[in-house]
Amino acid sequence: MTTTAGLRFAASVVANRVLYGQTWQMLLDAPGPVRAGRPGQFVMLRCADARSCDPLLPRALSIAGYERPAGRARLRLLYDVVGRGTAWMTERTAGDAVEVTGPLGHAVRLRPGTRHLLLVAGGIGIAPFPWMAALAAERGVSVTVIHGARTAEELLPPGELHPEVELVTATEDGSAGVQGRVTDALPDYLDWADEIVACGPVPMFRAMAGLVRRSGYRRPVHLLMEEIMACGTGICYSCAVETRRGVRLVCKDGPVFELRELF
Amino acid sequence: MDAPDLSVELAPRHKQGLRLRNPVMVASGTFSNGLEFARHHDVQSLGAIVSKGTTLLPRRGNPQRRTTETPGGMLNSIGFQNIGVERLVRDICPIWATWDVPVVVNILGDTVAEYARLAARLDAVPGVAGFEVNISCPNLDVGGIEFGVDPAAAASATRAVREHTSLPVVVKLTPNVTEIALIARAVAEAGADALCVANTIMGTAIDIEQRRPVLNRPFGGLSGPAVRPIILRMVWQVCAAVDIPVVASGGIMTWQDAVEYLLAGATAVQVGTATFVDPDAPWKVRDGIAGYLERHGEPSVTAIIGTARTFRRD
Numbered sequence: 001m002t003t004t005a006g007l008r009f010a011a012s013v014v015a016n017r018v019l020y021g022q023t024w025q026m027l028l029d030a031p032g033p034v035r036a037g038r039p040g041q042f043v044m045l046r047c048a049d050a051r052s053c054d055p056l057l058p059r060a061l062s063i064a065g066y067e068r069p070a071g072r073a074r075l076r077l078l079y080d081v082v083g084r085g086t087a088w089m090t091e092r093t094a095g096d097a098v099e100v101t102g103p104l105g106h107a108v109r110l111r112p113g114t115r116h117l118l119l120v121a122g123g124i125g126i127a128p129f130p131w132m133a134a135l136a137a138e139r140g141v142s143v144t145v146i147h148g149a150r151t152a153e154e155l156l157p158p159g160e161l162h163p164e165v166e167l168v169t170a171t172e173d174g175s176a177g178v179q180g181r182v183t184d185a186l187p188d189y190l191d192w193a194d195e196i197v198a199c200g201p202v203p204m205f206r207a208m209a210g211l212v213r214r215s216g217y218r219r220p221v222h223l224l225m226e227e228i229m230a231c232g233t234g235i236c237y238s239c240a241v242e243t244r245r246g247v248r249l250v251c252k253d254g255p256v257f258e259l260r261e262l263f
Numbered sequence: 264m265d266a267p268d269l270s271v272e273l274a275p276r277h278k279q280g281l282r283l284r285n286p287v288m289v290a291s292g293t294f295s296n297g298l299e300f301a302r303h304h305d306v307q308s309l310g311a312i313v314s315k316g317t318t319l320l321p322r323r324g325n326p327q328r329r330t331t332e333t334p335g336g337m338l339n340s341i342g343f344q345n346i347g348v349e350r351l352v353r354d355i356c357p358i359w360a361t362w363d364v365p366v367v368v369n370i371l372g373d374t375v376a377e378y379a380r381l382a383a384r385l386d387a388v389p390g391v392a393g394f395e396v397n398i399s400c401p402n403l404d405v406g407g408i409e410f411g412v413d414p415a416a417a418a419s420a421t422r423a424v425r426e427h428t429s430l431p432v433v434v435k436l437t438p439n440v441t442e443i444a445l446i447a448r449a450v451a452e453a454g455a456d457a458l459c460v461a462n463t464i465m466g467t468a469i470d471i472e473q474r475r476p477v478l479n480r481p482f483g484g485l486s487g488p489a490v491r492p493i494i495l496r497m498v499w500q501v502c503a504a505v506d507i508p509v510v511a512s513g514g515i516m517t518w519q520d521a522v523e524y525l526l527a528g529a530t531a532v533q534v535g536t537a538t539f540v541d542p543d544a545p546w547k548v549r550d551g552i553a554g555y556l557e558r559h560g561e562p563s564v565t566a567i568i569g570t571a572r573t574f575r576r577d
Contacts, residue, residue: 231539
């Protein structure tokens, strides 16, 4: 197996637990290249026992950052249990081996001049943002995260964010923060934000596109798209998305897209 | 003992032939046009690369949803999204021409005339080592019945390509037929240098909450380990029906699966869905075949091809 450079690595589970609500955190001890990811990129995690072909396909997961205790970077993944793959993930315990392909896709490229960064997350779309926010805050960028969920217990605990990052919340049942959706909290921040990154379901993106159009907001709005993937590496053509410049693949051409290219 | 000879010849009757340095190819539609993997893998150490299915005009492919996982497999309905033959010739073939690995272009037409035009267009283009004719698509000459399900239509698509190229021609059969040997014979007689067995098996999945098919089209093509026993049986049958090389393509996940196909009579194998699961899969299959030959004291891949066919019943 020496003839391939490889993207795929054996990793081992360091910790795997519920972080809040129904959202889990998995920490992986992963070798070299996997640790070179940047915010917005993702990995494919095979979610089956060794030699098992069921479930067959790996799952795409946003890189939620790296933890560096004693110099050894650990890959952090945040996930909700939505199907058989993520259910399998919850059963992993410390020391279990898993197979990871990545980092994959393009990272979010923020403008160097951005002073006010707004991150908008719906549900588990929060996964890449604590890390992205911390990196920006460490560079002196003022960051606000808007996190929307159905109910209070599904919201990211404020302690998960860099201390200088502001967290604004919205819940559909009004149990915390603004009652409603992230797009109900968003208008107050449009004048302030130099640049926006959003991650969440397509209806959230559509609602944001409407707000952006009506408000005349002209600065960059990056979307982190999710689509059903088989490979994550640009070869299966599952994750097609219609853009103004034609059909693109979320895994290879994204997952970051400019909002106006899509909606 | 020397390392076993992994090379195979896919077009022994062709004047130039189609020599592969090892029997592991990557299947059409599972490797794009090779450029993505060339960034991180040694694609030139594969036996051959088969391009994404290419049509005369670019195709956007189908809207979502294009794939869904099934037990031990997946269904796809990509809709032949591709850049079209002109962009392929302009942007991709010049890159292939610098590679030391045969690239076989998978072509598909709506009519017999389109197959002829595709073959003629690509015939003398540097970087193109041969054709894989995809006949698992509707024949608009006769109201949309697949070329590959009718011996005469399959033969006419084959002949159209054969008459418009001097390059080796592989024809990829559909498994969605009652008697694959009939189609295989018709295509071999029409001038194919080799056959690929087989394309995906048509299937479907239904979303019981929304009460509609999961995919954008009711049916998709099933691939992955779930199809392997069926395609292995078909490879066996086709090898008995024709005397040209057969390339096996169906659910190979490991080198053991590939060896099964070789023992059944295949001259080469294509790895497809496995590359989605593990990007290193084609190379692992190649190395595993070499290890198997060494352990069994076999001098070459060709020494084991079809050897399970002559077993003695107990």
